Amino acid sequence: xxxxxxxxxxxxxxxxxxxxxxxxxxxxxxxxxxxxxxxxxxxxxxxxxxxxxxxxxxxxxxxxxxxxxxxxxxxxxxxxxxxxxxxxxxxxxxxxxxxxxxxxxxxxxxxxxxxxxxxxxxxxxxxxxxxxxxxxxxxxxxxxxxxxxxxxxxxxxxxxxxxxxxxxxxxxxxxxxxxxxxxxxxxxxxxxxxxxxxxxxxxxxxxxxxxxxxxxxxxxxxxxxxxxxxxxxxxxxxxxxxxxxxxxxxxxxxxxxxxxxxxxxxxxxxxxxxxxxxxxxxxxxxxxxxxxxxxxxxxxxxxxxxxxxxxxxxxxxxxxxxxxxxxxxxxxxxxxxxxxxxxxxxxxxxxxxxxxxxxxxxxxxxxxxxxxxxxxxxxxxxxxxxxxxxxxxxxxxx
Amino acid sequence: xxxxxxxxxxxxxxxxxxxxxxxxxxxxxxxxxxxxxxxxxxxxxxxxxxxxxxxxxxxxxxxxxxxxxxxxxxxxxxxxxxxxxxxxxxxxxxxxxxxxxxxxxxxxxxxxxxxxxxxxxxxxxxxxxxxxxxxxxxxxxxxxxxxxxxxxxxxxxxxxxxxxxxxxxxxxxxxxxxxxxxxxxxxxxxxxxxxxxxxxxxxxxxxxxxxxxxxxxxxxxxxxxxxxxxxxxxxxxxxxxxxxxxxxxxxxxxxxxxxxxxxxxxxxxxxxxxxxxxxxxxxxxxxxxxxxxxxxxxxxxxxxxxxxxxxxxxxxxxxxxxxxxxxxxxxxxxxxxxxxxxxxxxxxxxxxxxxxxxxxxxxxxxxxxxxxxxxxxxxxxxxxxxxxxxxxxxxxxxxxxxxxxxxxxxxxxxxxxxxxxxxxxxxxxxxxxxxxxxxxxxxxxxx
Numbered sequence: 001x002x003x004x005x006x007x008x009x010x011x012x013x014x015x016x017x018x019x020x021x022x023x024x025x026x027x028x029x030x031x032x033x034x035x036x037x038x039x040x041x042x043x044x045x046x047x048x049x050x051x052x053x054x055x056x057x058x059x060x061x062x063x064x065x066x067x068x069x070x071x072x073x074x075x076x077x078x079x080x081x082x083x084x085x086x087x088x089x090x091x092x093x094x095x096x097x098x099x100x101x102x103x104x105x106x107x108x109x110x111x112x113x114x115x116x117x118x119x120x121x122x123x124x125x126x127x128x129x130x131x132x133x134x135x136x137x138x139x140x141x142x143x144x145x146x147x148x149x150x151x152x153x154x155x156x157x158x159x160x161x162x163x164x165x166x167x168x169x170x171x172x173x174x175x176x177x178x179x180x181x182x183x184x185x186x187x188x189x190x191x192x193x194x195x196x197x198x199x200x201x202x203x204x205x206x207x208x209x210x211x212x213x214x215x216x217x218x219x220x221x222x223x224x225x226x227x228x229x230x231x232x233x234x235x236x237x238x239x240x241x242x243x244x245x246x247x248x249x250x251x252x253x254x255x256x257x258x259x260x261x262x263x264x265x266x267x268x269x270x271x272x273x274x275x276x277x278x279x280x281x282x283x284x285x286x287x288x289x290x291x292x293x294x295x296x297x298x299x300x301x302x303x304x305x306x307x308x309x310x311x312x313x314x315x316x317x318x319x320x321x322x323x324x325x326x327x328x329x330x331x332x333x334x335x336x337x338x339x340x341x342x343x344x345x346x347x348x349x350x351x352x353x354x355x356x357x358x359x360x361x362x363x364x365x366x367x368x369x370x371x372x373x374x375x376x377x378x379x380x381x382x383x384x385x386x387x388x389x390x391x392x393x394x395x396x397x398x
Numbered sequence: 399x400x401x402x403x404x405x406x407x408x409x410x411x412x413x414x415x416x417x418x419x420x421x422x423x424x425x426x427x428x429x430x431x432x433x434x435x436x437x438x439x440x441x442x443x444x445x446x447x448x449x450x451x452x453x454x455x456x457x458x459x460x461x462x463x464x465x466x467x468x469x470x471x472x473x474x475x476x477x478x479x480x481x482x483x484x485x486x487x488x489x490x491x492x493x494x495x496x497x498x499x500x501x502x503x504x505x506x507x508x509x510x511x512x513x514x515x516x517x518x519x520x521x522x523x524x525x526x527x528x529x530x531x532x533x534x535x536x537x538x539x540x541x542x543x544x545x546x547x548x549x550x551x552x553x554x555x556x557x558x559x560x561x562x563x564x565x566x567x568x569x570x571x572x573x574x575x576x577x578x579x580x581x582x583x584x585x586x587x588x589x590x591x592x593x594x595x596x597x598x599x600x601x602x603x604x605x606x607x608x609x610x611x612x613x614x615x616x617x618x619x620x621x622x623x624x625x626x627x628x629x630x631x632x633x634x635x636x637x638x639x640x641x642x643x644x645x646x647x648x649x650x651x652x653x654x655x656x657x658x659x660x661x662x663x664x665x666x667x668x669x670x671x672x673x674x675x676x677x678x679x680x681x682x683x684x685x686x687x688x689x690x691x692x693x694x695x696x697x698x699x700x701x702x703x704x705x706x707x708x709x710x711x712x713x714x715x716x717x718x719x720x721x722x723x724x725x726x727x728x729x730x731x732x733x734x735x736x737x738x739x740x741x742x743x744x745x746x747x748x749x750x751x752x753x754x755x756x757x758x759x760x761x762x763x764x765x766x767x768x769x770x771x772x773x774x775x776x777x778x779x780x781x782x783x784x785x786x787x788x789x790x791x792x793x794x795x796x797x798x799x800x801x802x803x804x805x806x807x808x809x810x811x812x813x814x815x816x817x818x819x820x821x822x823x824x825x826x827x828x829x830x831x832x833x834x835x836x837x838x839x840x841x842x843x844x845x
Contacts, residue, residue, distance in 0.1 A: 006776040006777060007778040007779075016554060017748060022470065022547055026540070026547060029540055029543075030544075032483075036536075040526075040533060044529065048519075048523065052519060055512075055516050055518070055519045058512040058515035059512070060511045060512060063505070066514075071501070073497055074494065074498070088484060105467060106466065109466045115778055123738070123742045123745070131576075134573070142588050143585060143588045143592050147577075150582065289556045290741040291562055293751055297777055297781070298739070298743050300786060301797040310844055312784050314726075314727040314728070314731075317639045317640045323732045323735075323736030324736070327731060328735075329736045332562065332565055332568040335565060336561055340775075342774055344785075344788045345785065346786070384638075395808055395843070397802075
């Protein structure tokens with residue numbers, strides 16, 4: 001039952017590509033929780049202090065002072081409530097997103113065959129998701145938003161997260177570290193946990209820029225403030241940073257790499273890697289992964305052959321073009337290996353025409369029928385040559 | 399009915415309309431699973447590496463499929479039900495009430511200021527503790543949800559499979575063409591400008607896709623006009639391809655008139671057939687005769703199986719598919735979006751590839767055969783487009799440099815194998831049958 005197992009859909013393994021769909025909302029929820037925890041901690045601490053002081057100062061002779069303290073506490077408490085309510089709204093959105101996504105993934109369990117219409121539809125949605133993800137990661141934000149919106153898959157894609165990431169990427173491309181440093185500040189604990197060097201790298205870059213402009217005093221002050229604290233974890237970088245003071249950018253000596261413009265590209269790369277790591281999303285677009293695997297699985301030695309294939313061809317209505325041979329993917333597929341096969345896969349009742357082309361008998365009959373050829377004649381679907389059927393001979397391929 | 403065509407005897411209606419074969423017939427007959435294989439046994443190419451040959455170990459695991467998404471859903475229910483910020487907000491409200499009450503108390507009875515303040519401090523502390531407890535519940539809920547996800551999805555490192563990261567321009571072009579093909583013109587326009595395509599899409603191609611979309615939309619709304627007009631303009635090309643599309647469109651139009659226009663239907667259908675069937679008379683005589691017969695039997699047709707065959711959703715979608723396939727072939731493209739087919743095939747292939755990588759890592763082997771995957775990917779037949787010949791002697795797929803050769807007895811070998819068997823040009827015995835032959839009598843085949 002080889003055929004059966006090849007078209008059987010096993011949702012459990014099939015969902016490999018889709019786990020970021022649920023992982024990301026989980027990370028967003030955790031972030032929301034952490035923020036709420038911070039708010040509660042800060043505000044309750046402050047209010048507790050206020051309450052303590054007010055209790056100490058409480059005097060029946062001047063109730064107004066106590067009332068004023070209570071009013072301060074109320075304002076603070078209301079502020080906390082507002083912040084928490086905002087977070088709760090965000091939380092609800094993410095919950096509904098997670099729900100939609102879970103349902104979408106669950107839909108796959110209702111299918112059992114890769115040949116069902118339902119699977120085709122599901123797979124179309126998956127492609128749209130992969131495309132939106134690809135567009136967002138490459139900064140094609142408007143296209144991504146439009147596609148998500150028109151296909152009605154807004155809740156299955158992570159536009160906001162990627163937009164934020166992209167805007168920080170862009171700021172780094174513009175050589176501004178402000179936005180990225182703010183992001184580091186926002187995610188301080190999480191970054192500490194994964195021992196991220198991102199912030200140090202950014203600070204180092206700021207320092208390098210000051211050195212580049214020969215504002216050496218500022219540079220030293222900056223290093224003292226932001227770099228020296230990290231001496232223990234980055235002694236080598238710190239030493240090099242100190243020594244580069246003596247080498248101006250036009251004579252960089254051994255510090256060429258520190259002055260290099262490409263360091264900004266490195267920062268972008270580090271930031272994106274760190275960002276995706278925090279959100280538990282894959283480093284590269286999943287479209288690449290799906291296509292790399294798919295192109296290889298579909299590709300055959302015939303796909304980039306100089307000889308026209310007898311099966312995958314646009315020359316006749318009884319043949320149709322293979323997706324790898326189609327313009328869209330042909331150049332791209334040059335870069336992947338072709339699929340491995342242990343057995344031949346050919347049509348029934350193969351015959352060979354005098355020109356060496358091999359076809360299934362049914363296909364040739366079908367074409368002769370459609371063309372209304374005279375009885376006993378065959379036409380090569382690809383080259384258009386015609387012969388008597390006596391010139392056609394059987395061929396055995398096993 | 400074409401003028402002068404012999405009138406049809408009703409008996410002819412006893413056989414289902416023969417007509418032309420649906421265009422996908424070719425595909426379905428090609429997909430007979432004779433040589434299909436899902437065998438995952440690893441290959442041992444001469445120049446490649448040898449990896450695990452334990453077939454069973456390659457089968458993607460199916461163990462927890464019974465759980466579906468239940469575990470994840472259960473934990474999500476907990477999050478939306480209780481383990482969210484609403485409880486801490488309620489606790490914060492409680493604290494606000496305490497503050498309000500204390501304020502009112504002092505205003506009403508200034509003498510109680512000290513005691514009110516003291517008890518407020520204590521009550522607030524309890525309120526804050528409650529708030530924190532509620533937060534803890536969210537924390538626990540999120541942890542459990544995370545664990546459910548971990549259980550459901552084994553972490554995988556997908557970046558191993560990305561060999562395309564340096565080919566963004568080509569991917570962008572494929573996406574732009576996909577968007578156009580699917581009729582998403584406005585998105586395509588935005589995308590093309592945002593992605594700054596290195597090689598722009600030829601305007602001709604975009605115009606073609608627009609034309610295709612326009613015709614398909616009309617077909618969706620059950621209007622055959624634009625499709626018929628297009629097919630007529632491409633009559634010569636379509637005929638050369640052996641396509642019956644134009645006749646199929648006319649036939650459907652005839653049936654639409656016949657059954658669609660009430661009392662007036664037969665007259666319209668007859669007029670239509672007189673006007674349009676003439677060029678097809680010679681080639682499709684049998685079909686036209688049958689359609690003419692249908693005219694006489696119209697009253698009974700709607701209840702007969704023919705009506706269904708001739709004017710049903712299936713008939714419309716068959717004509718639409720046939721149109722798409724012919725249209726794409728004439729502009730030298732595959733009928734279905736290559737991007738869609740490839741991404742789907744990729745999702746099907748990934749479990750096997752991941753399994754392969756993990757086994758290769760375990761065995762500390764490397765995949766050295768760069769131009770061929772080391773493992774067979776089981777794909778359904780509809781994802782197979784080319785014939786594949788694996789030489790029975792060398793077990794290698796044939797290529798342009800090592801093509802299949804047919805020896806006089808009709809058996810086929812790869813060229814390299816043939817040369818090895820014949821030890822440079824000597825007479826040799828066919829590995830399959832007793833016949834022997836000279837290598838010079840072998841003929842190259844084109845699959």
